[in-house]
Amino acid sequence: MHEAPPTPPPGPAATSPAAPAEPLSHGLKQRHLTMLGLGGVIGAGLFVGSGAGIAVAGPAIVVSYLIAGALAMLVMRMLGEMSAAMPASGSFSVHAERALGRWAGFSVGWLYWFLLVVVLAVEATAAAQIAHGWVPGVEPWAWVLLFMVVFTVANLTAVKNFGEFEFWFASLKVGAIVVFLVLGGLAVFGLLPDTDPVGMTNLTGQGGFLPNGWSGVVSGVLTVVFAFGGLEVVTIAAAETDDPARAVGRAVRSAVVRILFFYVGSMLVIVTVLPWTAQQAGLSPYVKVLDAIGVPSAGQIMNIVVFVALLSALNANLYGSSRMVFSLAERGEAPRGLLKVSRRAGAEGGGADGSSGQAGGVPRRAVLASVAFGFVSVLLNLLWPDTVFLYMLNSVGAVLLFVWALIAASQLRLRARLEQEAPEALALRMWWFPYLTWVTLAGLLGVLLLMLTDDAARPQVLWSAGATALVLLVAVGRERRDRRARRDSSALPDR
Secondary structure, three states, X not given: OEEOOOOOOOOHHHHOOOOOOOOEOOOEOHHHHHHHHHHOOOXXXXXXXXXXXXXHHXXXXXXXXXXXXXXXXXXXXXXXXXXHHOOOOOOHHHHHHHHHOHXXXXXXXXXXXXXXXXXXXXXXXXXXXXXXXXXXXXXHHHXXXXXXXXXXXXXXXXXXXXXXXXXXXHHHHHHHHHHHHHHHHHHHOOOOOOOOOOOOHHHHOOOOOOXXXXXXXXXXXXXXXXXXXXXXXXXXXXXXXXXXXXXXXXXXXXHHHHHHHHHHHHHHHHXXXXXXXXXXXXXXXXXXXXXXXXXXXXXXXXXXXXXXXXXXXXXXXXXXXXXXXXXXXXXXXXXXXXXXXXXXXXXXXXXXXXXXXXXXXXXXXXHHHHHHHHHHHHHHHHHOOOOHHHHHHHHOOOHHHHHHHXXXXXXXXXXXXHHXXXXXXXXXXXXXXXXXXXXXXXXXXXXXXXXXXXXXXXXXXXXXXXXXXHHHHHHHHHHHHHHHHHHHHHHOOXX
């Protein structure tokens, strides 16, 4: 184990793409990053949660996904631009610090960490419920413990193990969606046995394409926008590749368009094959479609896919939370003890001089700190799911939108600075800057305001705003304390 070197303080020099090398391993390959980008957002929110969106928007859920997906795609383009120019394990937390100040980096980093370790409990508990259904003799808490131990071990070892887990998890999810799109497309045209062409009947019947009007589309956006959360982990993981700038650029380019295709394509197939009134919140629309076209054991097949999706998200959240808190520690915003990094010379290949061919190792203390809080979250979810844990879940319900807004604000500042100081670093550029950045900020603000008018979503916004305000107060207090300490130090007479 060794101490990671501290990063330089934020400022103009810190925006240079020639930043110090990350002390973490470079064990991730391009294929890992590409599949992480593709599979990172394909989870239970799509396979199960999309039913709630269809129930409120009808066939127009396709438009809801287009709007939400466009927002996510624009945010990822901005994040990809900054991450390609200035790769860092803290990704948008580092960018926010460089663009807006320490308070911004501290706030967005801790809020995102808290979001990941709380959502982790939901994923572990949901996966345990599925496993308990398969093996009733094993209690759900035992399954949770098993999952947490397995993925903790995977994240404590070489980062390539995390990459391999996510590669195969993502491959299965992507493969499942491709098969679904193919089967659904064949069913639409009546090319499967015992099926007739569907035509446009289900898109225009039962109240038409907009059965609940544009208010239904808006409600659909509020339901599905959070399903796109998880793409951010790609830019965090890029710092542990051999060529971070090139890797993140390729991953972002390929991920956003394909994910939009998977999401919108799936919804189009679902609302074309079956009437939207056949869908129910809480039930997988994918299962309904597969049952309708005669796929045997459709429910069990989707249970396996959802189970894998939940474990994949759990694994990615453990990884992302550990790297975020490690980056915070690098910048003095978290305990310095979290900077311990494992190092085993030659474990992942060595250089010609006999030294390790990697930049470093795994931040094991950061992993354990994130896992520890994850265990606490799981325990609260098992003991008090409708009280204590519900308040925690509400307190992170809208945090993703706050994070996305800070990413956009950071990009506004850093893009102008990079064009002046290091234009060659802009290998990936945001489209129509700065107009689309402002459009994105307006869109995110619009979603938050609409959530305030929705009885179900309002508590999430209010609790998340409270959690954000608390973190901001701590950040501003720390900054004032440090400023006062520097002022007092400069006032001391020289000896």
